[in-house]
Every structure is written in C-alpha cells, then in structure tokens.
Amino acid sequence: MAPLTALLRPPTRADRPALTDLEGTAMGADAWGDEALAGELAGMPDTRWAVVADLDGELVGYAVLMTAGEVADVQRVAVADAYRRRGIGRQLLDALVGEATRRGCTELLLEVADDAAAARALYAAAGFVLVSRRASYYRGGRAALVLRLELARP
Secondary structure, X not given: OOOOOOEEEXXXXXXXXXXXXXXXXXXXXXXXXXXXXXXHHHOOOOOEXXXXXXXXXXXXXXXXXXXXXXXXXXXXXXXXXXXXXXXXXXXXXXXXXXXXXXXXXXXXXXXXXXXXXXXXXXXXXXXXXXXXXXXXXXXXXXXXXXXXEEOOOX
C-alpha cells in the first residue's frame, strides 16, 4: 500500500468522541476511558501536547506527549487499523519529536508492549533504543519495553 500524508492538527473538543472510539479500537484492553483521555487533553499546552491525523475529515490517528523539564514522554501514538503501516504513525511520532525538541527536552521516553512488533519497528526506525523491560506492565501480564531517544538541542 502507498504511504499516506495526513493533515496534522491540534485536537478540538469536537474530536473527542472520535478520539475515544479510536482509543478503544487501537488499544483494546489497555485503552484509556473517555475521562482519562479528557484529562490528558486538559493538560494542554502546559504539560501535554497532542496532535491528530486527519484524512479528508476522518480522524485516523492521534498522539500525546507529556513534558516535564528536559524529559518528554510519549503518552500515546494510536492509528486506526485501516491506516496502519501507511506512514501515519511515523508522521505522528515525528511531530512529537519535533514538539519535544521545541520545548527544550533532551530525551524522549516511551513504553511499548513487548509483543507489539509493528510499534517496536516504528520506534527502532526512529532511533529509539532499549533502556529496560518492565514485566507484567500491561493487562494480561504483558511486558513493556522502555525505550529512549536522545534529542538534539534546539
């Protein structure tokens, strides 16, 4: 399939139902509920930054970044099933890296499920390296890998 280029934009209040639906289908048992998602978005722009991927009016992905001092954390990168492996995840991740760098962060951290091969490949291609492993981090006893990307100073 050909790569796609989505319009990346800040989320709006009107996007929340679509974000909640996407969260549930993309993250399954580990999905944030509507209130948790609202809490993440409420932190914008102080400690949170979010972006949605819009294809002709359809919300097909989103990402959330949390920053604290010089360290940023990828809170979420989610892409609708029909649009995975088409470049949307990379666009979202690149936007998070750019925002973390703009905010003066020197490192970007994230957790990814050990069994999430596609996500792990995305992060490896972006230069993330393994820092540690957290046993039984996700529901069902799945392990998480903690990954780190060193960021260039702005």
